[in-house]
Amino acid sequence: MNDQRLRLDLTALADEVTSVDLRDRTLRTSRRLGIQRAVATSAAALVLIAAATSTAFAIRPNQSPTPLPADTPSVTASSTQSPSPTPSASADAPPSSGSGTNAPAVHFGKLFYGPASGVEAKNANLRSWSPGGSVVRLAALPEPTALIRAGISPDGHRVAWVQIDVDGGSNLYTANVDGSDRQQVRKEVEQTCVYPVWSPDGRYLLFREWDATVGPGRVGVLDTHSAKKTVRWWANDRAGCNARWSSDGKIIAMINADGGVTLFDSSGNRKRDMPGLGTRGTWGNGDVVSLSPNGDRIALYRSDPSSEDATDPKVGVVRDTRTGEEIRLPLEGRKSRQVYFRTDGSMIVRVQAGSGYAVLLVDEDGKKIAETPEPASLKDIRILAVVG
Amino acid sequence: MDNLLSEFDSFVRTRTPALLRSAYLLTGDQHLAEDLVQSALARTHRSWSRLHHSGNAEAYTRKTMYHLQVSWWRRRRVPESMPGDLPEPRGGGSASDHAHQTSLRLTLRAALVKLSPKQRAVLVLRFFEDRTELEAAELLGVTVGTVKSQTAKSLARLRTVAPELAELYVLEGSTR
Known part of the structure; x- marks a missing residue:
């Protein structure tokens, strides 16, 4: 038989589909596209709100306050309740109740926040918070989803994101986190799979190219310091999504096509798949959150196994990348929502506390060093990065 | 409006x-x-x-x-397992013919899933929509050469992932 047989069989296969009326669904989708486009158009520039001022936070080690519900009145809550177009620094709030004047300082670093999926454009500002200081409202990116995909540089000074421009192009931008010095560094960049991620030295950006005719293309590493923004392309065309770069610069983890995690070296050569991640498709894009400094541990989101409601918030877990085994965290009966590694191997663990959150500082061995309640104003958004 | x-x-x-x-x-x-x-x-x-x-x-x-x-x-990747309830094949024929046809369709569908999206697109354009190489190239925004090479790769891949179809689809690689 010849290709006529293939034609007939494809036709028979196509008969399996059930025709449905897509009119209403189409119009709803069209409206959503229109809104996204309008948001992109109306945001003519990044709004300069405030320069982030880091404030060291002193807290008594191992005498952290009893976890408080995050809706407990917070000295910083009011600073983000009423978005203001006027640039304002608000990092002069007094330390929170957890500080101790005679104790050695415990530094949580600076936490960057962005909206969770589905948040409307009006809340699309990047925010930062250093425990003990105020919440600072930073750049407003042109569309809400841009913040979900935003990559914060390791020094906390720059943000990178991909946005759909008015002409339909999907382009990669960088700016200072306060929105100043915005630069388009690459055209035609994929925006739903590989979010831009910074190298540990803050010089390079990993991204995936987008070809308007064939879709996602190669993974590239762009030199942001070079005048021509040169790109070194990965030879591996089977890379995954949602990359995370270890702070020693040697390992890049990505969600692979089977819904597991694959580890690559910094040139894109596949090193190994991480074992023990369960059945195919358990993990989705966005579920790789953070990688330990040498890539031996990974922080992931996963569905809450104790919940039967698939829409419940995911929980943050840490696993060993060689064995796949889950590493216990000092949660004291609470649910972990997000975990981020710091460059010294310690972790910032965001735990549910009442209707809000508390933030734990956990050392490399899994021992809690300190804890502080998170301002209530941050409870509806999520951590994007931890620096310092 | x-x-x-x-x-x-x-x-x-x-x-x-x-x-x-x-x-x-x-x-x-x-x-x-x-x-x-x-x-x-x-x-x-x-x-x-x-x-x-x-x-x-x-x-x-x-x-x-x-x-x-x-x-x-x-989009989420398509599971490679097949649903249990399939529509009855059209036309007459014996029960064993129906079973054979159903089996072939299952095999073909499973094989299609194992192709890359681009390979699937080329096959559908060329052999289901019956597009010429030029039309397929225009629709996909690629060159005719790419359509040719992708078609050849798709058919080779089909034969690899579903050897049982190889005998049926001894394709001459027709060009139009």
Whole structure:
């Protein structure tokens, strides 16, 4: 038989589909596209709100306050309740109740926040918070989803994101986190799979190219310091999504096509798949959150196994990348929502506390060093990065 | 504006069945096919005022659909397992013929899922929609050479992932 047989069989296969009326669904989708486009158009520039001022936070080690519900009145809550177009620094709030004047300082670093999926454009500002200081409202990116995909540089000074421009192009931008010095560094960049991620030295950006005719293309590493923004392309065309770069610069983890995690070296050569991640498709894009400094541990989101409601918030877990085994965290009966590694191997663990959150500082061995309640104003958004 | 909307409604309702058939072959799944067609139609709707007089609305929609489909990470991958309930094959024939036909369809569908999105798109365009190499190239926004090479690769891949089909599809690689 010849290709006529293939034609007939494809036709028979196509008969399996059930025709449905897509009119209403189409119009709803069209409206959503229109809104996204309008948001992109109306945001003519990044709004300069405030320069982030880091404030060291002193807290008594191992005498952290009893976890408080995050809706407990917070000295910083009011600073983000009423978005203001006027640039304002608000990092002069007094330390929170957890500080101790005679104790050695415990530094949580600076936490960057962005909206969770589905948040409307009006809340699309990047925010930062250093425990003990105020919440600072930073750049407003042109569309809400841009913040979900935003990559914060390791020094906390720059943000990178991909946005759909008015002409339909999907382009990669960088700016200072306060929105100043915005630069388009690459055209035609994929925006739903590989979010831009910074190298540990803050010089390079990993991204995936987008070809308007064939879709996602190669993974590239762009030199942001070079005048021509040169790109070194990965030879591996089977890379995954949602990359995370270890702070020693040697390992890049990505969600692979089977819904597991694959580890690559910094040139894109596949090193190994991480074992023990369960059945195919358990993990989705966005579920790789953070990688330990040498890539031996990974922080992931996963569905809450104790919940039967698939829409419940995911929980943050840490696993060993060689064995796949889950590493216990000092949660004291609470649910972990997000975990981020710091460059010294310690972790910032965001735990549910009442209707809000508390933030734990956990050392490399899994021992809690300190804890502080998170301002209530941050409870509806999520951590994007931890620096310092 | 009402007139435009009415025209668009008519376009959606008359062309959806054909679009869904192609989308089903591209995705291998009823729900993914619906999502794909809906996404492509929505983009057509955004440009409807420009497209409705051009006579290119369907071509535009199909082109969008193929481009969206190739961005494989935008959707969950299709499970390779087969659903249990399949429609009865059409036409007459003995029970054993039906079983054979059903088995072939299952095999073909499973094999299609194992192709890359681009390879699937080329096969559907060339052997289901019966497009010429030039038409397929225009729709996919690639060169004719790419269509040729992707077609050859797709057929080779089909034979590899489903050796039982190899005997049926001894293809001469016809060109038009």
